[in-house]
Amino acid sequence: MLDLNSELKQLVKCCQLHKARQMFDKMPHRDEVSWTTIIAGYVNSSDPFEALILFLNLWIQPGLQKDQFMISVALKACALGMNIYFGKSLHGFSVKSSLVDSVFVSSSLVDMYMKVGKVEHGCKVFEEMETRNVVSWTSIIAGLVHGGYSMKAIHTQTIKQGFDESLFVINTLASMYNKCGKPSYVMRLFQKMRMPDVVSWTTLITTYVQMGEEENAVDAFRRMRKSGVSANQYTFAAVISACANLVVKEWGQQIHGHVLHLDIISWSTIIAVYSQAGYAKEAFDYLSWMRREGPKPNEFALASLLSVSGSMALLEPGKQVHAHVLCIGLDHEAMVHSALISMYSKCGSLKEASKIFDGTKTNDIISWTAMINGYAEHGCSQKAIHLFEKIPSIGLKPDYVTFIGVLTACSHAGLVDQGFHYFMSMIDEYRISPSKEHYGCMIDVLCRAGRLSEAELMIRSMPFCSDDVVWSTLLRACRVHGDVDRGRRAAEKILSLDPNSAGTHITLANIYAAKGRWEEVAYIRKLMKSKGVIKEPGWSWINVNDHLHSFVSADQSHLQSEDIIAILKLLSSRRGDSLLETCSSEDVED
Known part of the structure; x- marks a missing residue:
């Protein structure tokens, strides 16, 4: 049993949840460790629905003890899935079984209540805890901040309770001040830290970026590297954002002067910076320099170069990167593999993109999404939809980007009903909350089909503030279908957000011109002239x-x-x- 559980844990740890589930289902006997491992795997993969279904199956299994670790994992699933009803049931069981006395269970209860928005319940559990650990304090602080409670009061309580020495708590406080726009407090907290970790440094770098102090952000990144702390993906995101701004300010030459002293992470960061900022030539120059003077390029640098090749339709340079990828054997890395598919798709080489996709030995949702998006962008809607329909059969689950691809495919093919089917399945079946991009796709679906009244209704009923992107989609459709009144309303909305939008003025004037309403056309042109609005050349x-x-x-x-x-x-x-x-x-x- 021990060996089987160890193998199951290893599969979950390596993110091979599909194989782990297959193994779990075939196990002749499953103990508490087996159940907790597979449930935790689904929680860590952001699938609380499946995790709670498994927990319900566990509940009816005879002879299994529900311990503190099992209940804590189930509470995490409730928090992730915003399932307050199941969470309250677990709370009741914890009280009856005395498991609530465990700091693991009580901290998980606090975290669950805070994340589902029941701040009073979370505070009550917190106050009743006999002992409180870093997790409970972190949960209560984050929950209170999200609930709009006083930062000063929260900080004061941590000091009174003696938790101001905990690095985890200090990091949470720093993050709280950062999100609430109090950079000076972040600096003070950082200065008091004895041994800042990656979370501490990342919060500091992010704060500098938000303040517009990019040089200080990059300097903090250097100091972090010198201190021996390894950067994570969030650190890179922050420092790349800083560097991208500095590149635009021609600060990139300062990096150039220190290039011989850089390590693999720094080289990759610089290449990513130039790629993200659209400086393709400079990015490729650094790749050449890196190959001569520095360490071997890693998947992060190569994926960045493939990304800029795709976004600027630079097929030949993209092919050169592909050749280099094959030489150093990184073609099966998920990040590089998906970037190759995306690059060839964006450069119009769908045949090559399909060849790479079909030749993969491993399945990952990123590569499938890249291929679906490639087909969708080039109008191969049926191929995109066919690929999307195959995803569940190979044990993968579409993510929010995958749905953008299939909704785009429906839009290009005029499949309104099918688009709505996928949109609703995203919500009901996959528990993915639609973003602005998803709503934008559905609005485009309706606009292309000429159903402009429904499109306008959807824009007005979105759970977000409508932006100029969705209104511009409607405006363009109004021009195509000659809907003057709706076009005027859409233009008014866009101009309230961006008064100097040249494209909006011109499109509205064209709508009027198509109907022979020349007085309105003259008024729009006069308005543009008085505001100094000039269309930038493409x-x-x-x-x-x-x-x-x-x-x-x-x-x-x-x-x-x-x-x-x-x-x-x-x-x-x-x-x-x-x-x-x-x-x-x-x-x-x-």
Whole structure:
């Protein structure tokens, strides 16, 4: 039994929950450890629904003792799933069985009540605890902050109880002050820490970024590395955000001067910074330099380069990164594998993306999502939907990004009913709360189908403040379908958020022009002139001999403009028309 439980724990620890569940279901005998392990696996995988179903099955099993660890895990599932009713039942059982006296159970109760918004219940459990640990204090602080309670009162209580020396509690307090916009308090707490950990440093770096002090954020990152503390994904997210701002300010040259002293993490961070900021050339330059002078590139750096290659449609540089990935054997890393699929998809090479996807030896939802999104973006809606429908059969569960892909596919194919089916299954079956992006997809589904009144109703009934993105979707649809009144309402909403939106003014004027309402057109043009609203030209680019050329409409700034125009004239004569003439259109302004 011990060996089986050890193997089960290892599978759960390695995030192979599907295999763990298969093993669990085939076990001839399951003890308390087996049940707690598999339930904890589902909790850690953010699947509280399945965790609680398993716990109910455990409950009716004869001869099994419900101990403090088992109840604590079930309470975590209740907190994650916002299941107050089940949580209260567990609370009652804990009192009857005296398990509530365990600091593990009582702390989990506090955490559960705070996360479901029952602050009074959480405080009552906390006050009745005979002993309180770091977890209980952290839970109560975080819950009270979320409930809008006084920061000073919370901090005072931690000092009175002697918990101000605990690093966990101090980190929670620092995070509290950071989220509430009190950076000076974060600094003071950090200075009092004897041995800051990664959470402490990350909070400090994030605070500097929020204050606009990017140099201090990067300096804090350096000091953290010197102190021997290893960065995590949240640290990198914070420092990359700082560096991206500094790159825009041409601060990147300062990094360049210290490049020979960088380690693998620093190299990867710099490449990611340039990639995220859209500096493709600089990112690839650093990759070349890294290969000559530094350590071997890791999956983080390569995935960043593949991302910028895809976003800028740089197929050849993307292929070069792919070749390097194959050389160092990182093609089966989930992060790189999904980035390759995404890069080829965004560059229009769906055949190559499909080949990479089909050749994978392991299944992960990130790669499946990348392929679904690739098909959806290129109008291959049925392929995207077919792939989405296969996900449950291989033991995976779609995440919120996967649903964006399949909803986009439904939008492009005009599948309104099927789109709503997926939208509701996301909520009811997978317990995923729709984000603005999901609502945006559904609004696009309705707009493309010409169901503009339903689209407007959905925008107004969203559980979020509607932004200019969804209203712009409706405005464009109103232009296509000639809905003047609704278009005017959409434009008014956009202009209340962004008064100088040139595109909105122009689209509304075009709606009026299509209906021959020239007085309104003249008014819009006059309004744009009085506000000084000018439409920024759209940039295009083309890669020639590994050199990126960018240009705008009627641009003659290129050194070879005369040669380019001569070639265009030659092509025009062969086509029998003029590529250089402005196309006639009903648009007020292109």
